[in-house]
Amino acid sequence: NAGVTQTPKFQVLKTGQSMTLQCAQDMNHEYMSWYRQDPGMGLRLIHYSVGAGITDQGEVPNGYNVSRSTTEDFPLRLLSAAPSQTSVYFCASSYLGATGTGELFFGEGSRLTVL
Amino acid sequence: GENVEQHPSTLSVQEGDSAVIKCTYSDSASNYFPWYKQELGKGPQLIIDIRSNVGEKKDQRIAVTLNKTAKHFSLHITETQPEDSAVYFCAATFEGSARQLTFGSGTQLTVLP
Numbered sequence: 001n002a003g004v005t006q007t008p009k010f011q012v013l014k015t016g017q018s019m020t021l022q023c024a025q026d027m028n029h030e031y032m033s034w035y036r037q038d039p040g041m042g043l044r045l046i047h048y049s050v051g052a053g054i055t056d057q058g059e060v061p062n063g064y065n066v067s068r069s070t071t072e073d074f075p076l077r078l079l080s081a082a083p084s085q086t087s088v089y090f091c092a093s094s095y096l097g098a099t100g101t102g103e104l105f106f107g108e109g110s111r112l113t114v115l
Numbered sequence: 116g117e118n119v120e121q122h123p124s125t126l127s128v129q130e131g132d133s134a135v136i137k138c139t140y141s142d143s144a145s146n147y148f149p150w151y152k153q154e155l156g157k158g159p160q161l162i163i164d165i166r167s168n169v170g171e172k173k174d175q176r177i178a179v180t181l182n183k184t185a186k187h188f189s190l191h192i193t194e195t196q197p198e199d200s201a202v203y204f205c206a207a208t209f210e211g212s213a214r215q216l217t218f219g220s221g222t223q224l225t226v227l228p
Contacts, residue, residue, distance in 0.1 A: 004158070035218075040124070040220055040221075041220055042119075042121070042204060042218040042219055042220040042221050043159070043204060043218040044218070045215060045216070045217075048215065058215065059116075059217075090158050090159070092158070101147045101208060101210040101211065103149075103161045103164075104149075104151075104159075104161065104216065106158030106159050106160070107158050108156070108157055108158050109156075109157075109158055
């Protein structure tokens, strides 16, 4: 199984450009999420989804949009990139289950640099 | 919301020694506490978790302890090996909260040969 696949792995943007980070999972997980990882700040939740057609904001949603049209895909859109969005982005998915909590499966990350 | 503090930010140990990483959380409603390991260039992976109905959980060389009264939990790695070198993250959440995990800031563990 591929698990969680993120593309691209590396991207350089100029301020004001837009782009989409792609995330796909083949585990039929209901839950998908996007985190950003910055030095000394751990992993911060940007947006998440508990199923197709349902999305919600996390801790740091400003400047990012998401949609969930299928169970498998959860793209993250930057509409107008800013240097503050330079970061490593991780997509993660999980099975919700009876407790609503369990193991998160992460992709390998997408390193974004905004000049 | 939940706030998780993690210490230390870096930790170096000799191979074979033990390593301890500590986390505190702020929301007394939190009842699920996982630990993730991130190897260089990879995404984090779950290594162990604990729920609030137990005080300690072990899995081979890894153990986690939880003190709900003090709102802190710790990761213990015994007989460390070079492959234990990685960044470790603690996290906390209330089960059923759509998995809005709050992560600590991470600990870079280096095991020296």
